[in-house]
Amino acid sequence: MHIVLQCTKDxxxxxxxxxxxxxxxxxxxxxxxxSSLSDDCFATTNLLGLVKDNVFDQHLEYLxxxxxxxxxxRLSYHYLHMISYDAGGYxxxxxxxxxxxxxFILYLNSCKDGATILHExxxxxxxxxxxxxxxxxxDSEHSAQFxxxxxxxxxxxxxxx
Numbered sequence: 001m002h003i004v005l006q007c008t009k010d011x012x013x014x015x016x017x018x019x020x021x022x023x024x025x026x027x028x029x030x031x032x033x034x035s036s037l038s039d040d041c042f043a044t045t046n047l048l049g050l051v052k053d054n055v056f057d058q059h060l061e062y063l064x065x066x067x068x069x070x071x072x073x074r075l076s077y078h079y080l081h082m083i084s085y086d087a088g089g090y091x092x093x094x095x096x097x098x099x100x101x102x103x104f105i106l107y108l109n110s111c112k113d114g115a116t117i118l119h120e121x122x123x124x125x126x127x128x129x130x131x132x133x134x135x136x137x138x139d140s141e142h143s144a145q146f147x148x149x150x151x152x153x154x155x156x157x158x159x160x161x
Contacts, residue, residue: 002118002136003070004126007106011059012131015153016108018056019082022047030081036143041089044081060155063133067104067157070135075102079156085114086151091144093119100156105134107152114147128152 022028022044030043037043051057060077068075078100096103105116107128116134118124119141126134128150136142138156 002120002124002134002140005066005070005133005135007063007066007131007133009131011062012106012108014055014059015082015106016151018051019084019108019151019153022082023084036092036094037083038089038091040085040087041091042084042087044083047080047082048077063104063106063153063155064157066133067102067135067155071102074160075157076160077155078158080154082151082153084151085144085147086149088146088148090114090146091142093141093143095141096138096156100138101159102157103136103138103140104155104157105152106155107132107134107150109149109151111147111149113145114150115145117143117145119143 023042028044030045035043064075064077107130109128110130111128115125115127118126118136
């Protein structure tokens with residue numbers, strides 16, 4: 001299951017500014033040892049609980065509400081990180097089923113390259129478009145084509161117990 005939804009410009013711009021900040025903070029760089037992300041990309045560590053900002057939390061709640069509406073289920077955050085492909089990079093085929101139940105990608109900018117490919121009954125190519133969010137089940141295998149400009153917020157959600 002996957003669906004592409006529209007998000008507010010405010011949320012996208014807000015998170016894009018945070019990505020700029022995170023790229024300056026080496027203490028927030030992610031551990032790429034076990035990552036499907038190529039070495040040239042920038043990725044943060046799990047940001048949940050690290051940002052003490054009410055507006056950040058409000059925007060996260062907004063994104064979760066969108067995911068809950070798409071899934072038809074109550075969800076809670078498990079993981080959140082940001083990725084910049086500005087130095088060039090790609091992501092190999094993988095899924096998140098070992099960690100979460102649903103995933104989302106919020107595209108912080110539009111670009112012609114860097115399509116997210118969902119490997120389902122057929123391959124679906126989602127071209128990054130600013131203010132769009134891809135929501136999919138965590139067992140969906142996906143990858144990302146090479147990009148030298150894509151910027152995204154990635155979230156992992158679990159079914160709320």
